[in-house]
Amino acid sequence: MYSKSVIFIWALLALCLNPLELISCQRVEQRFKFPNSDVYLRLLHSTKLQYQIMKGSKTVQTITLVNTATNNKLMQTDSGKFTLNTGDTTIEFELIPSEAGVVHVRVSRTVPYGSQPIDCVDLDIQNTHWYGGPEFKNHYWPVEKQTLTNFSYVTKEFENMGVAERYWFNTNGQFYYVDDQTPLFIEQNSFGYENKLCFSALSALPYNSRADKVNFVYNVGSAPNTKKAHMYAVKKFLKFPAEYPDERMVTHPIWSTWALYKRDINETIVREFGDAILRNGFNNSQLEIDDDWEDCYGALSYSKTKFPDMKKLTDELKVKGFRVTLWIHPFINKNCEPIYSEAFKKGYLVLDHNFTTDTQWWNSGPKEAAHVDFTKVEVRTWFSDRLKKLQEEGGIDSFKFDAGETSWMPDDPILQGDLSLSPTQMTRDYVRTVGAFGPMVEVRSGQNTQDLPIFVRVVDKDSEWGWNNGLLTLITTTIQMNLNGYPFVLPDMIGGNGYDDKPPSKELFLRWLQANVFMPSLQFSYVPWNFDAEAIEISKNFINMHADFAPEIIKRFKLATQTGEPVNLPLWWVDPEDKIAQGIYDQFLLGDDIIAAPVVQEGAVVRDIYLPKGEWKDGNTNIVHYGPKWLMAYSAPLDTLPYFERVSEKPTWW
Known part of the structure; x- marks a missing residue:
């Protein structure tokens, strides 16, 4: 006769199916095999409902369904998919054909208004690190320690979040990608969700809050290792560029007026800046005229008091070997007349549902600005034509485009196009509009725009050393953007932006330059000759070193257009x-x-x-x-x- 302990162990084995899972055994509700595969879907019942994706006897994913009833049954459809009826919706599981060694399941459901299902994965799997997620101002790396609470996943001013691709993966080769039409909210390490990354969908601002139902669709899967998981995701979810940006911007430095002069610029300062660059023996790819060259913000006309003859100035600079670019933004301040009234009457500005244009950016007060509506085709043409006129009148070679994040619009905006993409279509429509101006273009935001052959600038960095948006985060942000599918990273100002009247020290400036050497481009605003002769000599050495390695950078640019492989990668x-x-x-x-x-x-x-x-x-x-x-x-x-x-x-x- 068998002992009671032996019988108990046999019972556990029968329930767990895999003896290796004995410690965490839960009662198995159902286990189905996807047709023509060795992939299984397994439903587990405890205090919360879980599903597991298995390849053979190995569990490759475990997802906890937080706001879902636990007494549900899997059903198999004639097409080979599985469905789970939860009362107010039906979850569908579809095995996606994939390359050898990769398991990819698409999970989808329609969420009724007022409901917020939350699906969670564990972050604290032993010896596991996580990558992906948003671009952040204080960008910790790897990302598993970040904390987010009911976080709307759109490009936004918060944390200077200019890139928000809905993609995560980890060192176990697991990957997650949430579809664009999902009004996505994130819980990560928040109260009640400690050591978890959770996806949810909700019909609420900043998304289209008037939808009576929304789609909640995500992709979950695994590959043999981290690299293979990422390259599969690049091919399946993330676009990669068809062409690459301007080679001169890779080889020689960009010189910007921003950090050194801020808004105190005019024709004399720009001319003297160019002369100082040449007098101190430095090369250039271009000279960038930044903030406050307009008659007023949004006019897109040259201030005659600051730049009485922009064409004459750019002609002089070009004779000296410079190309000239100009800073552009998507706003019109209400006091910028007559252009504000003209744009408003034509319907070219973003309205909220109270039919006001009220918004604010860093160069306006509250409710004193409007955002150009790039979701309208005619507005994109109108804006582009005005930029072309600027180029013709001023001899401008290209542009630095600022902003693009969705939070600069009025709250609850009225947008055009597919409302399930609101508000993120503003970022993509803006970036695609300005990206058409060629390979010298620089933007600071992106949304499914990895295919454009333009530079994407990292968030404005402070002149600090550490995780407080300093030098250390230059590295982590650059890697993060590459792993979000943006390989043409512009690392922003060497030494940081000197905000709060805190310019970089000589040491910070030189260490920042060194960190930039093997990144795609060098961008100066603070200058070596403001320090001493040693700073000039060291700077020239590393600028020359960057130029020597430029062919390697361009080689990786070309590879990125062929395979989607990043340029700057984690170790x-x-x-x-x-x-x-x-x-x-x-x-x-x-x-x-x-x-x-x-x-x-x-x-x-x-x-x-x-x-x-x-x-x-x-x-x-x-x-x-x-x-x-x-x-x-x-x-x-x-x-x-x-x-x-x-x-x-x-x-x-x-």
């Missing part, structure tokens, strides 16, 4: 299974063969460096190291950027 790209590399946030790759390890701590003249597997030649000493290994207390005085190049030839014993 784990070399070896997706490397647990140490998965957590590194202060080193990065240019392509597969160059490791940059800039100094990002104030006062530091040494740093620890991790080298993943491979044979790496020190760019400063030519010493060859064989990874994986740590180089502890690597010497990096102020004139030194630690970097390593992969050695193509391996020794015979390797």
Whole structure:
């Protein structure tokens, strides 16, 4: 006769199906196999409903359905999908055909007004790191420690969130992508959702709050490793560019008036700025005239008091070897007449549901501005024609386009087009309109616009060192944007923007420049000659170094147009299974063969460096190291950027 303990264990095994899951065993409601596959859908019942996606006997995903009744049954349809009726809606599970080793399931349902289903995944899986999610001002990396509470997932002013692709993945090879039509809200590490990432859909602002029902659709799956999961997501969900931006902007520095002069610019200052660049022996890709060149904000006409003859000025600059670009925004201030009244009468401005244009941006007071409505075809043409006129009259080569985030519009806006995309269609329509002005274009926001051959600028960085929107976050933001499908990253001003009357120190300026060397472009506003002769010499060395490696950057640009592979990558790209590399946030790759390890701590003249597997030649000493290994207390005085190049030839014993 068998003992009671043996019988109990047999019972557990029968319920769990897999002995390895014995510890977390729950009563299995149902387990179905998708037709013509080895993929199963498994429904678990406890205090909350869960479903698992299994490949054979291995569980590859577990999702908890928080606001869903637990007494439901899976049904299989004639088409091979599964459905789960929850009373007020039906959840559909569809296995999507995918490449070898990848499991991809699409989960969809219609959500009635007032309902907010919440589907959650665990973040604290042992030794797991997470990537993806929004661009953030204080961009922690990896992203599993970030906290978000009922967070509307749209581009917005909050945290300077200019890019908000609905994509996450982790070091277990799991990936998640929420469809654009879903009015997505996020819970991450919030109260009641500790150590969880949760997706929900709700008919509420800032989305179209008048819909009586909305779609809640997301894609969940897994691949053999992190890199394969990401490359599958790039091909399936994220667009990648068909062409790449201007090569001169890669090779030589952009010089902007913004950080150094802010709004105190005029023809004399711009001319003197250009002369100083040349007098101190620096090259350029272009000179950028930033804020406050207009008659008034939104006029798109040159201020005659500041720039009495813009064409004469740009002609002079071009003779000296400069191209000239101009800062543009999507706003019209109400005191900017007659253009405000003209645009309002024509219906070219975004209205709220009270039919007012009231909004605010950083160059207006409350309710003193309006936002141009790029969701209308005729407005896109009107705006573009005005920009072309600016180019012709002023000899302008291209533009720097600011803003584009949805939160600059009036609350509860009336937009055109597919209302299930409201308000995010404003970002994409704006960026696509201005992106048509060619490969020198620079924008700071994006929404499913990865296919455009333009630079996307990181959020304005402060002249700080650490996680407080400082130098360290330049690296994490650049990697994050690449992993959101935007490989042509413009790293913004070297040394930061000097907000709150806090310009960068010489040390911060030079370390920032070094961190930029292996990124796509250098953009100066604070200048080396404002420090001393040593700063000028060190700056020239690293500007020349960047130019020397520009062919490698352009090579990666071209590859991005062919495969969608990022330009600047996290260190784990070399070896997706490397647990140490998965957590590194202060080193990065240019392509597969160059490791940059800039100094990002104030006062530091040494740093620890991790080298993943491979044979790496020190760019400063030519010493060859064989990874994986740590180089502890690597010497990096102020004139030194630690970097390593992969050695193509391996020794015979390797």
